[in-house]
Amino acid sequence: MTLRLENLGKEFAAGRPVLADLDVTIASGEFVCVVGASGSGKSTLLSLIAGLIPPTTGRILLDGEEVTGPGPERGLVFQTASLYPWRSVARNVAFGLEALRLPRARRQERVGRLLEEVGLAHLAGALPGRLSGGQQQRVAIARALACSPRVLLLDEPFGALDVQTKEDMQLFIRQVWQDVPTTVIMVTHDVEEAVFLGRRVLVLSCDPGRIARDLAVDLPAERALTEKRSPEFLAMRAEVEDLVRAEHRAHQARV
Amino acid sequence: MTGVPARAGAPTRQAADPGAHADVDAGAHVNADRGAHVSADVSAGGRPWSGVRPGRRIRLLNSGVSARVAWVLRALSVLVPLAAWQALSASGLVNPTFLPSPAAVWAAGNAMAASGDLWSDLAASLGRIGLGFALAVLISVPLGFTMGALPWAQALLEPMIGLLRYLPASAFIPLLIIWLGIGEASKVALLVLGVVFFNTLMTADVVRQVPRRLLEVSATLGAGRLRVASRVVFPYALPGMIDAMRVNAAAAWNFVVVAELIAATSGLGYRITRAQRFLQTDRIFAILVLIGLIGLAIDVLLRLLRTRIGRWAG
Ligand SMILES: Nc1ncnc2c1ncn2[C@@H]1O[C@H](COP(=O)(O)OP(=O)(O)OP(=O)(O)O)[C@@H](O)[C@H]1O
């Protein structure tokens, strides 16, 4: 899998680009975190990659093929779970498989395995309304993974969770990424989260959103939560925070 | 669990004043309290909220009632008007021709039931609402669904339907009779006319409520437009669509009776006009009660359906 953004730009109103001149290549199996101030176009970027909105300039290539619309090879998870409230957890996860017309037995087996992976097998029959926020996000992630996406797009998936649940979920998504062969692009405005999870961090500037910095995180691939207190981690985190803050300041100065 | 702890005041004051619920001395209490705090406030740099009565229990606006109380209230809502009616007719203040007693109405109802007229009229009215409402739903639900789901359909249809909705259906009765005669067709048509526009617009509204995120996620899960419409929008909107039907079923039932009042040879409305000719107000009352009860039954049935289908939304 290779995802290429070529000269990508987006304007909602003519002459006011939200994103401009994005040239990025993301290789198979990467875990990329995108950070940037509010309004820098992070969600817009994910919507573009997901194919939900068309770019104004440039194009997006997934394995050489231009993205022209949404599809199951690019899974998407939002900050709030957007589950189907009338479907049980298992049937939520099965939604994409139904569209793929997989035979029922294969489908059930796959749903069962995914629920194991996200640790929700015991809640297979529950309705989403009964679940906690963290559990709902797990269902949403399992649902996206069901279609074996080549790239998983996460838009502040843990932004609405409390600190403890958030840390659990960070370890969880890292585990999923290691178990399932998929590439992850995760938007967050939590710099600590970005440095902890990402193998690579993209910092977006504001107005228009451009890649202000493309940083490789050279911390050990196996990161425990205690890593967040190591000097290397803290240094990296400070660097990214300074970048985001500088971009934010520059933006404030312009408006 | 309905009480929300008062946020006003310092915790110590709240704890020190367990008797704040006794409203009898509340006035004196507040004054004394305020007086005691004025000087303190000044020295403490001022606490503007310190005059709030401590320990006051704040209750949620929608705090629930127990099942028992609810049933008592329900019984009262029927029994009080009934008792007032009985009292008024027993007092002799009103001519019984205008206001027959409950007993007389009951007797008249029984007499009509025994003769079989009431049942054939009821069957006629129910047949009309069944057919007419089914037709109205069959037209309005697909139309409203399309309008709610597709912006171009909305732009195309909403102005006209929004306008037609404001034309009183009853005003179409003369036209309908000219077009369709005084048979079944004109009555069913009136009912359809009276319901279809409202139900279309209400259905469209419900369909538009489906969160955009849900539609987007569904697309990324490989669902095409038809699949999203049938597997996402429809189930999401179904409880709301049943609610809309419930509201409009009441209107439909009204239109049946109206249609029968004007030109019919059967039905509950027709039975009322017959009774009017002979000044049988007791019969009119009996039929009105029956109409109300049937309406209530329709409402309860649709409510049960909605509860069953919309359990997830509960
Ligand atoms: N559909 C739209 N129509 C018009 N403008 C839009 C639309 N979506 C986003 N924008 C604008 O694009 C800019 C970037 O929005 P976006 O949601 O991508 O920011 P973000 O980086 O995700 O912010 P946040 O961190 O607050 O989620 C904002 O100024 C927003 O107003």
Ligand SMILES: [Mg+2]
């Ligand atoms: Mg966003």
